[in-house]
Amino acid sequence: MKYVIGIDLGTGSVKALLVDQEGKVRCETSRSYSLQHEQPGYSEQEPEAWVNQTVDGLRALVQESGVEPKDIEGISFSGQMHGLVLLNEQGQVLRPAILWNDTRTTAQCRTIESKLGPRLYHITKNAALEGFTLPKIMWVQEHEPEVFRKAAVFLLPKDYLRYRLTGKLHMDISDAAGTLLLDVMQKQWSQEICDAFGIDMSLCPQLAESLEFVGCLLPEIADRTGLSPDTKVYAGGADNACGAVGAGILKKGDALCSIGTSGVILSYEDQEKDFAGNIHFFNHSRPGGYYAMGVTLAAGYSLDWLKKTIAAGESYDAFLAKVSEVPAGAGGLLFTPYLVGERTPHADSVIRGSFIGLDGSHRREHLVRAVMEGITFSLNESVGLLREAGVEVGTIVSIGGGAKNEVWLQMQADIFQAPVVKLTSEQGPALGAAMLAAVGCGWFGSIAECAERFVGYERQFEPDPQRAAVYQDLFGIYQSVYASTRDLNRRLQAYR
Numbered sequence: 001m002k003y004v005i006g007i008d009l010g011t012g013s014v015k016a017l018l019v020d021q022e023g024k025v026r027c028e029t030s031r032s033y034s035l036q037h038e039q040p041g042y043s044e045q046e047p048e049a050w051v052n053q054t055v056d057g058l059r060a061l062v063q064e065s066g067v068e069p070k071d072i073e074g075i076s077f078s079g080q081m082h083g084l085v086l087l088n089e090q091g092q093v094l095r096p097a098i099l100w101n102d103t104r105t106t107a108q109c110r111t112i113e114s115k116l117g118p119r120l121y122h123i124t125k126n127a128a129l130e131g132f133t134l135p136k137i138m139w140v141q142e143h144e145p146e147v148f149r150k151a152a153v154f155l156l157p158k159d160y161l162r163y164r165l166t167g168k169l170h171m172d173i174s175d176a177a178g179t180l181l182l183d184v185m186q187k188q189w190s191q192e193i194c195d196a197f198g199i200d201m202s203l204c205p206q207l208a209e210s211l212e213f214v215g216c217l218l219p220e221i222a223d224r225t226g227l228s229p230d231t232k233v234y235a236g237g238a239d240n241a242c243g244a245v246g247a248g249i250l251k252k253g254d255a256l257c258s259i260g261t262s263g264v265i266l267s268y269e270d271q272e273k274d275f276a277g278n279i280h281f282f283n284h285s286r287p288g289g290y291y292a293m294g295v296t297l298a299a300g301y302s303l304d305w306l307k308k309t310i311a312a313g314e315s316y317d318a319f320l321a322k323v324s325e326v327p328a329g330a331g332g333l334l335f336t337p338y339l340v341g342e343r344t345p346h347a348d349s350v351i352r353g354s355f356i357g358l359d360g361s362h363r364r365e366h367l368v369r370a371v372m373e374g375i376t377f378s379l380n381e382s383v384g385l386l387r388e389a390g391v392e393v394g395t396i397v398s399i400g401g402g403a404k405n406e407v408w409l410q411m412q413a414d415i416f417q418a419p420v421v422k423l424t425s426e427q428g429p430a431l432g433a434a435m436l437a438a439v440g441c442g443w444f445g446s447i448a449e450c451a452e453r454f455v456g457y458e459r460q461f462e463p464d465p466q467r468a469a470v471y472q473d474l475f476g477i478y479q480s481v482y483a484s485t486r487d488l489n490r491r492l493q494a495y496r
């Protein structure tokens with residue numbers, strides 16, 4: 001039997017999956033690392049921690065699986081999007097990576113808008129948002145000019161990891177689409193955007209398709225992990241593109257809900273479509289494909305925050321056990337998940353979360369249910385934007401940590417008013433990365449062919465008409481909380 005490895009470089013941890021030719025997960029490991037929030041709105045990570053934890057996880061994967069290293073044919077990657085890694089001429093990291101959920105770049109976004117006007121959307125198909133990479137590059141240019149002067153190339157997180165594993169510098173197109181420097185339809189770096197902001201084109205790395213073979217493992221990495229130096233490495237993709245691959249979202253009409261640290265609603269698109277910048281539009285890992293996506297910045301993060309705050313040390317199952325005892329609507333308690341600001345539909349780095357309607361009778365499970373509902377309402381705003389743009393959102397495949405809980409899956413069906421499907425084996429973007437390696441190795445003729453073997457659907461959750469009606473009503477109230485708390489949060493900003 002032959003194997004491939006899929007690596008997902010997430011925000012909280014790196015996960016490695018060893019998958020066989022039947023699509024069965026033979027072994028998995030996970031290693032975590034921390035986030036640094038030096039100031040409110042800042043979110044950084046040390047790229048060296050990604051490398052060390054990945055190498056450690058790979059070594060454990062090889063050892064625990066007992067598989068012969070020569071039988072592991074290929075590796076590919078999925079990674080948290082948008083994070084800025086700057087390297088000097090020698091390939092050394094110049095400063096900590098500035099991550100997707102860092103919101104310090106509002107001023108740079110306004111500069112991008114005023115300088116490029118409609119050209120930004122025309123070229124990149126996206127709006128200027130704090131999380132994207134170009135504003136981060138501009139922030140370093142303005143605030144750390146001595147660092148910027150030394151910068152020879154920029155990479156995204158999983159591209160840096162791949163560089164350290166292979167010694168080869170590339171960025172894959174699905175991830176490059178989230179930089180605001182890529183001409184998304186032409187799949188080329190935009191000279192016009194680089195010129196507008198004094199960025200030398202040499203800062204942009206060589207582009208690769210997700211399925212492209214980029215090299216083999218460095219001997220030093222093979223030594224440290226126990227893998228063969230002949231293991232073939234394929235470029236890989238953005239975590240949301242890989243999540244889509246791993247969930248079989250590969251043709252028009254397919255839609256995905258992912259609840260990880262962030263939350264995502266995504267639909268496959270087979271051609272250019274105008275979302276007027278309200279929704280992200282990126283290249284898919286399937287060659288020639290695209291996807292439209294709305295993002296809730298603090299989805300799983302919000303539930304994690306509540307768990308850490310009121311139930312530290314408890315398992316998720318224990319923490320969520322009583323949620324099913326509380327009816328839809330959490331006893332009149334509403335939560336907005338704006339703990340780190342918001343992306344879709346309110347691109348707002350200043351807004352923060354609220355509990356509205358707290359009552360003396362509310363117990364812990366009301367808070368927990370309200371947080372789960374608030375996250376799902378936020379994702380429903382993205383479902384609404386897709387539907388308004390004419391996308392038919394039918395069945396939605398649900399992945400990520402949020403898909404582990406059946407009450408939450410049913411809640412998704414009731415709030416989205418769409419059937420929600422759970423995968424047989426929910427491995428998230430790491431499985432998508434393994435599938436890219438499997439296709440790269442030539443096991444299958446296409447990603448779709450691989451998905452037929454690797455992706456299975458276990459159960460479908462149908463919307464319950466009564467609960468759907470309750471949620472529809474509450475959703476209207478939820479939507480008005482943003483406008484009602486916007487100015488309050490601006491006034492509170494000084495106290496953060």
Ligand SMILES: Nc1ncnc2c1ncn2[C@@H]1O[C@H](COP(=O)(O)OP(=O)(O)O)[C@@H](O)[C@H]1O
Binds near residue numbers: 317
């Ligand atoms: N058993 C569970 N039930 C419901 N939600 C869970 C469970 N376990 C984790 N989660 C949620 O999923 C999130 C982590 O999801 P994951 O897909 O692993 O995230 P990431 O890839 O961003 O690190 C947590 O923040 C938490 O909110």
Ligand SMILES: O=C(CO)[C@@H](O)[C@H](O)COP(=O)(O)O
Binds near residue numbers: 012
């Ligand atoms: O910013 C985005 C997408 O635009 C995020 O989805 C990141 O890609 C991080 O994802 P998770 O760690 O939550 O999976």
